[in-house]
Amino acid sequence: MSSVRLIWRKSVNAVMLTLTGVAAFGVVCILFLILGYFVYNGGRSLNWAFFTRLPTPVGESGGGMANAIIGSLKLLFLAALIGLPVGLMAGVYLAEFGGKAFAFVIRYTTDLLNGVPSIVIGIFAYSLAVAPVKHFSTLAGGLALGIMVVPITLRATEEFLRAVPGSLREGAMALGASKWRTIATVVLPAAAGGIITGMLLSLARVAGETAPLLFTALGNRFWSPGWSQPTAALPLMIYEYAISAYDDWHRQAWAAGLVLLAIVLLANLGCRMALGRRGMPRSS
């Protein structure tokens, strides 16, 4: 009787533990399936013209997404310009100056901002930068992405500043440096590697965002000179081409997907390898 029960318990043990292993490896397999599928499908359609040519009119095959690649770079540049300083300075405040109550409020608000759905950020950027001037623009898209960059940059900055040993600060202050000189010349350089990696990670995240660009940057089939016109972006093109009805556009969507996936994953891979797992800012 008791041996039957023991056998039962042992088999439950074996079955359930195996299932957990299957679940873990199953999820990892999804990653490799996605990668393999994109390399196979995108690789076939990727060619030199993809990087150098403009999209062709409907019905004419060939062409590329040069304008979308440049558009994405311009949007990322704006996002960095808007988001990184705010995230960095606020992170310095939280790590070095912050009091209790106000710092808590800022931290909480940052988490909140990080959790806002990207489409809602899009609405926000629309009301700030599109509605008043009545036209879509690169600027508005950059603003939307810039807002999304802030929380991740702030988190990384704060964490890496806190990881700088107190003895470094004390050493600088003992030599007579004021607090801000200590921060600017000793603490920040010591944490620079981590902070820069965190910034790159935050840019890698917004590089793939589509939803906030739908009604800010809008998309464009031509070059977009300057900053105040609608612009194409890689994720927008993928979306537009994927839901279209043309096989040729589908092929290009796969190619663009491969390029985007490669950029985002390589940036993540590089940053995370450089940091090691410990001290990595949480993406959630």
Add this chain to the structure above:
Amino acid sequence: MSTTATTIDRAAPPEAGPRAFIRRLRDGDEIAHVVTLVFAAAILLITSLLVYELWMDSRLSRAKFGWDFFWTRTWDPIFDHFGALPFIYGTLVTSVVSLMIAVPLGLAAAVFLAELAPRRLSDGIAFLIDLLAAIPSVIYGLLGIFVVVPLMRTVIGPALKAVLGKLPLFGGPNYGVGFLTAGIVLAIMVVPFIISVSREVLLTVPGDQREAALALGATRWEATWQVVVPWARTGIMGSVFLALARALGETMAVTMVIGNDPKVSASLFAPGYTIAAVIANEFTEATGDLYLSALIELGLVLFLMTFILNGLARILIVATERGGGHPS
């Protein structure tokens, strides 16, 4: 009064008051303090402005429809009659379906990583799973359209119909796009979050809990399921809320596979619509102020839903990581 005030001022350590503040400003430290403070306050400003804009820009719709907005099934841009019910329904259904798939899968994987796998293997897999979380949502949408939808039409759908076809939940025609397809794609997207947060929470469970259960003769699985997981349950709930908040706000992937049809249907095979998807599709085409205002009110609803869930998740995760989640 003035003379006494100055003497006290000199004797006392620097404290609050505008004059003392301005005096301290002259040191570089205070300038640095104020400058960084301004940037920190900017975050507060951005977030309040976000809420303010959503609230103000949706006032037309709020004034016209009031609370009826939430119960109305019609979405008719031509006659300017807008109700949010189909979208709220679609958002909730897709999110619940995704959690039904992602929670068991994610929890099992987290248990494996935290309890069974050797540390290096566990770290390696967690690293790969973080990469999975970094994949942009439009990429998942692309896979959804060209891989999941055909699979749904030819394999998963017919199989489910053969087994459970009698239930209204799996009745009706199967187009490939719909609630279930969106739920499956969402599940793949949120499972990394459940795994990575749950694993961290499970790793904080003290080793003596495990050892005590094993010493009493429990099998490895019994120790895990009856001792370790209950200990960490608040944090695991936190990870689920976090995943739910993600799923509710997810836009691109869902828009591409849900079918974009504002209907409330009992069948999971039926095409539907979500809040984020309707904003993505119709925002640029919204002619008329009321139309735009109704879409922005939907954005406000979405914002409030994720706001509440994120807040709850954060509280639960912090509670467990501090060890307060366990009823002593």
